[in-house]
Amino acid sequence: MSKVVWPGSTLLSPVPPVLVSCGSAERPNAITIAWTGILNSHPPMTYISVRPERFSHGLIKARGEFIIHLPTAPMARAIDYCGCRSGREEDKFSSMGFTPYRVEGFDCPAIDEFPIALACRVTDTAVLGCHEMFLAEIKRVLVDDRLLNPDGKLCIERAELMAYAHGQYFRLGESLGSFGFSVKKPRKKGRG
Numbered sequence: 001m002s003k004v005v006w007p008g009s010t011l012l013s014p015v016p017p018v019l020v021s022c023g024s025a026e027r028p029n030a031i032t033i034a035w036t037g038i039l040n041s042h043p044p045m046t047y048i049s050v051r052p053e054r055f056s057h058g059l060i061k062a063r064g065e066f067i068i069h070l071p072t073a074p075m076a077r078a079i080d081y082c083g084c085r086s087g088r089e090e091d092k093f094s095s096m097g098f099t100p101y102r103v104e105g106f107d108c109p110a111i112d113e114f115p116i117a118l119a120c121r122v123t124d125t126a127v128l129g130c131h132e133m134f135l136a137e138i139k140r141v142l143v144d145d146r147l148l149n150p151d152g153k154l155c156i157e158r159a160e161l162m163a164y165a166h167g168q169y170f171r172l173g174e175s176l177g178s179f180g181f182s183v184k185k186p187r188k189k190g191r192g
């Protein structure tokens, strides 16, 4: 296969276009962030990279906390909107009709319309160039109980998660297998 070679860029795809809430219960804000990921398992750590000119940047810097909402297909419009309008000019919680709810130990509210949220406390920051990275510990995970089966197991496929790749939003497709499927031994036929 022959390849064209381009200069370095941010083409890593897909990434989750998460909706991040920040600010206070009285004056919450929501910003869409695609530059995010998991940094560590124990303790669970994540990061978000935010340009200093964003209204949310000052809110997160001042309060040291934010809440990540996993992106879902039904919320695609709200996710795009919160990434195109600034909280400096409008209250995005009311324009999007978000229902805020309180998370214990956090000032900024989470958004009920999103079924999975990660409440994070900033532990470190790094200015990398045009973005500042906020490293954070995931202190709480909020999961809509409609995503749980009767045994309490998370059925993530019910969340209708979505992805972002090269400027486009995509609905996730069907499962290709679960962790370890490639090395799983075939089941021996039962003894009857």
Ligand SMILES: Cc1cc2nc3c(=O)[nH]c(=O)nc-3n(C[C@H](O)[C@H](O)[C@H](O)COP(=O)(O)O)c2cc1C
Residues within 6 Å of the ligand: 017, 029, 030, 031, 032, 033, 034, 035, 036, 049, 050, 051, 053, 054, 055, 056, 057, 079, 080, 082, 083, 084, 085, 086, 087, 088, 131, 164
């Ligand atoms: C899909 C998508 C992904 C985005 N990812 C980022 C990001 O990772 N970091 C960032 O600083 N801005 C990102 N933005 C831009 C901000 O969400 C946007 O500037 C927003 O209006 C800022 O809101 P605020 O001023 O209320 O904080 C993204 C926008 C979209 C639509």
